[in-house]
Amino acid sequence: MEHKREVAAEPENQATDETEAASLPSVMVAGEIPGYDWETAREAVRNLGYEVLGRADESTVLLILGEGGERNGTKLRDAAERGIPCMDVRTPGRFKAAVCAGELVGSxxxxxPAKVDRSGLSERERNRLIRAWARDHGYTLPDKGRIPMNARHAYEQSNRDVSQGKAAAA
Structure with missing residues (x-):
């Protein structure tokens, strides 16, 4: 008895599609783009003929900087090291105007990069949290300037991880 094996035909244009995808210019997106959710912003970039990458490579031609993008030190360093231009879209409407014009330009x-601690917060964000916590717990603080050490220390003590407390006691 003869066994016949069916072989699926490979699409003729498969190699062309892979070559085309590899030759597309790419962009990195750091942060949130005002007025767009994560997927919609990336789809808009793809519709303009770009790939969206997490890390820069030889095809990367632009860094799109959104809200909070300064906390992504890796992407900012990649862009600086490779001389990749930046398009700052933190101003509402800037990204939409570029998409409507069909042109993403970085100048x-x-x-x-913002200095962030282990929690991923920038110093400014951390100070806001400390001020809010201290006020909620009866401390009187100035709106600007240095946070008094007693308030900062109390915040640190109240937010210490249990494992840190055990290590400090040992």
């Missing part, structure tokens, strides 16, 4: 300066 904005790259910000310095």
């Amino acid at each position: 904005d300066p790259l910000p310095e």
Whole structure:
């Protein structure tokens, strides 16, 4: 008895599609784009003929900087090291205008990466949390300037991880 084996035909244009995808310019997106959710913003970029990458490679031609993008030090360093231009879209409407014009152009300066602690918060965000916590717990603080050490220390003590407390006691 003869066994016949069916072989699926490979699409003729498969190699062309892979070559085409590899030759597309790519962009990195750091942060949230005002007025767009994550997927909609990336789809808009793809519709303009770009791939969206998490890390820069030889095809990367632009960094799109959204809200909070300065916290992504890796993407900012990649862009700086490779000389990739930045398009700062933190101003509402800037990204939409570029999409409508069909052109993503980067000529904005790259910000310095925000200093973040282990929690992923920038110093400014952390200070806001400390101020809010301290006020909720009866501390009187100035709106600007240094946070008094007693308030900062009390915040640190109240938000210490249990495992840290055991290590400190040992």
